[in-house]
Amino acid sequence: MSLLKVTIDGKTIEVEPGTTILQAARQIGPDVAPPAMCYYTKLKTSGGYCRTCLVKVTKGSEKDPRPMPKLVASCRTTVMDGMEVQNYSSEEVVEARKGVVEFLLINHPLDCPICDQAGECHLQDLSYENGRSKSRYEFKRRTFEKIDIGEKIQLHMTRCILCYRCVKVADQLTPGRVHGVINRGEVAEISTYIQNAVDNEFSGNMIDVCPVGALTDKTFRFKSRVWFLKPVDAHRDCDQCSGKAVVWKYGNEIYRVTGRKDQWGEVDEWICNTCRFEKKSPSDWVEEGPRKINRHSVISQNHYGSKTRFVASPESLPQKQLS
């Protein structure tokens, strides 16, 4: 089949049929790629919920050039030949996204100073880059109790933005899902409902896919700020997963182990819980070299004044500090 031509913010690319607008935008580059909080390439049926990736389709296709009447979720809308899309170049999109960010934040605790996710939190990045500086919400924020779902994972529902990624991990990676979304509307929550442990060899991946600090690694809890650690690509022989991971070190000590995340914050390969939680000795791993973390977080940029949307240079702050 022939390739389809799509133009996003004035930049044109040809993509395979079936490609979504978001994927096409990512192929063009970070300048035009919409942010995504719930979509995750490796998880089937993910996306569409958070509405941060809304874009404006100004021309439907070559055949039917009519614009689409509403903004569309770029992660769930496939490209048509000749389609023209506006992302950052559309005032309407920028405004709508500002609204979405505000919605995501009104009930968020904003407890970044005590959150383990700080520094690699997608919600932090999103609000820094697309949000407004002050919230107009003046009511009490909703809160939930913290619970352990499984021995090594803590669920802090108050921080959750209901992206459904962890539910999809459980559905698609593990047998017999025991956690899900209960209740509805504003009080919907990720839960096991009754006290129950999410207990299987791949459950730890829920931590990696969580865009915020709702699911965190208990073995790393309050150990260190991520930006004080040095990420190193490493691998080991594992009979359950590829064994390819990133070990986060302070000095010679391994503080935590995660999957290897790409430019968009998505893991390349799932890793098993043994690699993630049990293998914390340097002798467990064969180190490959420093991991280039392509992060654009406010913290790794370390210049709060300028609102740049761009991905930081590969030599981002953590490595500079520690190497």
Place this chain on the structure above:
Amino acid sequence: MGRKLLLTHDHVEGIQGYAAYRANGGYRSVEKALKKMTPDEVVEEVKKSGLRGRGGAGFPTGMKWSFLAKPEGVPRYLVCNADESEPGTFKDRYLMERIPHILIEGMITSSYALGANTSYIYIRGEYFYVARILENAIAEAYANGWLGKNILGTGYNLDLYVQVGGGAYICGEETALLESLEGKRGNPRIKPPFPAVAGLYGCPTVVNNVETIAAVVPIVNDGGDEYAKIGIGRSTGTKLISASGNINKPGVYEIELGVPVEEFIFSDEYCGGIANGKRMKACVPGGSSVPILPDYLVCKTAAGEDRLMTYESLSDGGFVSGSMLGSGGFIVYDEHQCIVRNTWNFSRFYHHESCGQCSPCREGTGWMERVLHRLEKGEGHMSDIDLLVDVAKKIEGNTICPLGDAAAWPVAAAIRHFRHEFEYHVLHPDKIKDPKHGYREPIMPVKPEPVTA
């Protein structure tokens, strides 16, 4: 007296049962369709009739039917949406309770037209007793050979089931309904794919409202052209209107589309005027989701023309000075009703009914409700009014399903037409207990002149 097509035999004794229904011409459309028409011919008649979806959106039914994908070897489904939950709407309950067989008959004829061999009626759980009535009617239809295998010896098979819901407004949205029918949470699906391509169990599916399905009966009996003769322009046929609020005669009325709104509200044939000798302040003509109209825009359009009960006339003026026919949930408010309170009431409803799947609706509906509640109590600020407008705007159009729009529109419209009432709540927190606080003289006086039938 307008023509009636659905409630013709409403007052016939025992019409709830099969014998009386059949004796009054029931199931003729099934005989005609199955014996004398091809499925495509039935679809053609529905197209000719100009019938538009009676659930609220008003999409042409014939066109919806013709979009149904027909891949080889894949079952197709017809699902009846009886999840009537739009505040102000109770017409489907009335129809199903009084004349259940017209829905069963419509389901058989429509299923035949669409090539469905299994069909479901998804009814809201609160209507459990109505589901019983339908199940009894279905049992009677089976017993008399209208359902099951080889119906009327034509080789056409159809099984029909009733499924009760669990209590969720959102399941009136067709993809949420399908999710619920599959035994899941009623979270709307992300479209595309549309149900016509991948609906129930991933198979091509048509979802139609109760009244729409029932209207297929007279359309097949008398022909689409005959049906299209009733009404005005693209608003053809008759429509069930659920009238409620501060009127003398709340109830379900079958009207010919095109009746003047003034006649509908004030004539004794329909609502019988405003209750307790009061005056009208506002009207929500199509269910809670549609924009509220102030008295002077109810019976006349902004251009000064008579407003009619049609899709077009009610939406004349767009959202600036018009509204929508919607589901026909016609709510009238008298001069003593507080618009701020009522808007808060609607907002609480949407907050309660948001499924929580996408962020603008999950977070925005609760936010709007809280701000409105604050205003209603007299604890709001002037800036709250514009904040509400802005929050509504940020929700509208940015959600997965239309519930976001439905939550935003009533708030935006109430502020558009009744901003003075919101301001009054901020400025006079001590006086808002006075029931007349929001009243002002209508710009165009409304004559309560009873029209003789």
Place this chain on the structure above:
Amino acid sequence: MAEVIQGTRAFNPSTRAGIQFSEEALKTIEALMKRYPEGKHKSALLPVLHVAQAEADGWLSPEVMDYVAELMKLQPIEVYEVASFYSMYNLKPVGKCVLEVCRTSSCWTRGAEDVVDYIGKKLNIREGETTADGMFTLKTVECLGACGGAPMLQCGAEYHENLTEAKIDSLIERYRAEGRRKCYTDLDYQNTK
């Protein structure tokens, strides 16, 4: 409503001990599951939960839901997810007669608040509470599709429209005299318009 919303996690790990539905209920559940195509029996979950609720004192405990999951060969979480989504399933114990008063626009404009106040005073309970004898629970609900008969309330399968104080009095008296649980699945429905 409460401004701070807490999650529901008051339950202990479930035990299925002691839960058994009646023969009739089990038969109904089996028949419900057969209404759907092969492998799609999960479709019956909503109607089955109604049957379960009627069997289990009007509410769905985690144990009851686990039992439903077992009967329908589903993961328990699938049942929790669904039961907690819909408003008709009670996840906490309720009285024998749950008086569900509609509070949406049309009923509201015609005195829904007065109905709630009147019942509350009469039974000496507030909204959401159950009488000490376990007979009545007072609840407000969103639009029940009976706007033409506003104000109205639902109890079990019954709709009671055009409420007046006298009507509420006789209703409560009747329920007290009957003394039995009212369920959505009740067959002996009489619409008292």
